[in-house]
Amino acid sequence: MWDDIGFKCIGELSFKSPVRAVRLTKDKIVVVLENRTYIYNFSELRLIDAIETYPNIRGLVAINPDPENAVLATPDV
Numbered sequence: 001m002w003d004d005i006g007f008k009c010i011g012e013l014s015f016k017s018p019v020r021a022v023r024l025t026k027d028k029i030v031v032v033l034e035n036r037t038y039i040y041n042f043s044e045l046r047l048i049d050a051i052e053t054y055p056n057i058r059g060l061v062a063i064n065p066d067p068e069n070a071v072l073a074t075p076d077v
Contacts, residue, residue: 029042
């Protein structure tokens, strides 16, 4: 993660398989791999959940940015 204002790296996430998609909200980072979707807390890069999915080569994912009504849509197993 790069801070454009401070011109510095503020964190790094690495995975053993290719990243298919990334979605950001004010408080979450969603990283989509082919068979799993990871949800991280944005401020601490702490893993909140890892969801196994149906093979998702195109990285399909949708997330509602409203923290009060959090909804994540991804292919199901």
